[in-house]
Each structure stands twice: as structure tokens, then as C-alpha cells.
Amino acid sequence: MINIVLFGKPGAGKGTQAEFLKEKYKLTHLSTGDIFRFNLKNDTDLGKKARVFMDNGELVPCEVTTAMLIDEVNKHPDTAGFLFDGYPRTLDQAQALDKFLPTIGSGVTATIALEADDEILVARLLERGKTSGRVDDQDEEKIRVRYQEYNEKTAPLIGYYKEQNKFHAVNGIGTIEDITERLTSVIDNL
Ligand SMILES: Nc1ncnc2c1ncn2[C@@H]1O[C@H](COP(=O)(O)OP(=O)(O)O)[C@@H](O)[C@H]1O
Numbered sequence: 360m361i362n363i364v365l366f367g368k369p370g371a372g373k374g375t376q377a378e379f380l381k382e383k384y385k386l387t388h389l390s391t392g393d394i395f396r397f398n399l400k401n402d403t404d405l406g407k408k409a410r411v412f413m414d415n416g417e418l419v420p421c422e423v424t425t426a427m428l429i430d431e432v433n434k435h436p437d438t439a440g441f442l443f444d445g446y447p448r449t450l451d452q453a454q455a456l457d458k459f460l461p462t463i464g465s466g467v468t469a470t471i472a473l474e475a476d477d478e479i480l481v482a483r484l485l486e487r488g489k490t491s492g493r494v495d496d497q498d499e500e501k502i503r504v505r506y507q508e509y510n511e512k513t514a515p516l517i518g519y520y521k522e523q524n525k526f527h528a529v530n531g532i533g534t535i536e537d538i539t540e541r542l543t544s545v546i547d548n549l
Pocket residue numbers: 368369370391392393395412413414416417418419420424444445446447448449452495505
């Protein structure tokens with residue numbers, strides 16, 4: 360099993376690239392953001408728990424997110440591997456994943472970060488907000504909260520994965536195809 364964690368700030372292009380990578384490597388794409396949005400739309404219990412946090416640009420509590428993620432992983436026992444997009448986002452979540460994956464005989468293969476400058480990313484999100492209908496993309500204040508959450512809670516994961524020799528960075532500026540190529544060259548060399 361090959362398990363890739365796609366890592367990057369909001370707007371870095373994780374979702375866009377995941378679409379190509381999942382096809383190429385036959386991976387199951389698990390986007391916690393997408394799963395939460397699906398639950399919000401369908402007004403499930405999970406959606407109700409997540410809504411306030413998401414609408415404000417804050418992280419949903421770890422227990423809720425991790426339980427959901429484990430549930431999703433367990434739905435795909437025969438997959439060639441997972442492409443985790445938006446998870447883990449905190450040290451607690453990274454540790455939870457490192458505890459859970461061995462129980463299914465697996466582990467994180469590599470973490471790949473898409474890197475880009477904050478100002479470019481904020482502009483991308485505001486642009487996306489015009490058409491995506493995402494509340495959290497329409498308000499610069501909420502976007503700033505997400506960056507703050509990222510810097511405080513998610514950025515420390517870089518050190519966590521570097522210590523395990525599992526961290527790879529890719530330049531996230533360029534055409535979609537260029538970036539896909541950079542990502543595939545990292546994966547092909549794992
Ligand atoms: N791993 C996670 N832990 C906690 N909350 C999460 C997680 N993944 C997604 N969320 C919630 O869903 C929102 C949207 O996620 P996502 O679409 O991945 O956003 P972004 O474009 O900001 O990276 C986040 O702001 C957060 O509220």
C-alpha cells in the first residue's frame with residue numbers, strides 16, 4: 360500500500376493535483392474538506408458538528424475529524440493506497456494517523472508539500488470564492504483565520520515528517536501540468 364499525504368496551505372492546489380494523482384497511481388482520494396462539505400450539504404450529524412468551525416475558518420476538533428477519517432479509510436479495504444488531502448492538519452492528527460495505519464498493516468509512505476506564497480494563495484481563494492459558493496472563501500477575514508490556523512497548528516507537521524525522513528516539498532507555482540509533473544517525479548522516486 361502506498362499512502363501519500365498532500366500537504367499545503369489553503370489554496371495551494373491540493374484538490375486539483377489530487378485529481379491527477381489518484382488516476383495515475385490508482386489511489387483513493389480522501390479530502391477531509393470535501394467530506395465535511397458533503398456532510399454540511401446533507402445536514403448530517405457530522406455536518407452539524409463541523410459547521411460552526413468550518414464557516415469561521417477554524418479547524419474542526421480532532422476527535423470528530425479523526426473518527427470520520429478512520430471511517431472513510433475502512434470503507435476501502437482493497438485499495439492500492441490513499442491520497443490524504445487535508446489530513447493530518449495538527450500534530451494530534453498526525454500521531455493518530457501513525458497509530459491507526461499500522462492497525463491495517465500500513466503507514467504513511469511520504470508527505471508532499473505544495474509550496475506557494477501567501478499573497479498569491481489569498482488571491483486564488485478569493486477568486487475561487489466567486490464561483491465555489493464556499494462561505495470560507497468569500498471573506499478575507501476568514502481566509503486569514505485559516506492561514507493563522509495553518510501557521511500555528513499545521514506548519515509544525517513539517518518538522519514531524521522531516522524527522523521521519525518523509526517530507527518532500529514541491530514548488531506550487533506554475534501550470535497545473537508542470538506541478539503534476541513535479542509531484543509525479545517525487546512519487547516515482549520514493
Ligand atoms: N484535518 C482537519 N482537521 C480539522 N478540520 C478540518 C480538517 N480538514 C478540513 N477541515 C475543516 O474543513 C475546512 C475546509 O477544508 P479544506 O477544503 O481542506 O480547506 P482549505 O482550502 O482551507 O485547505 C477547514 O477550514 C476546516 O474547518
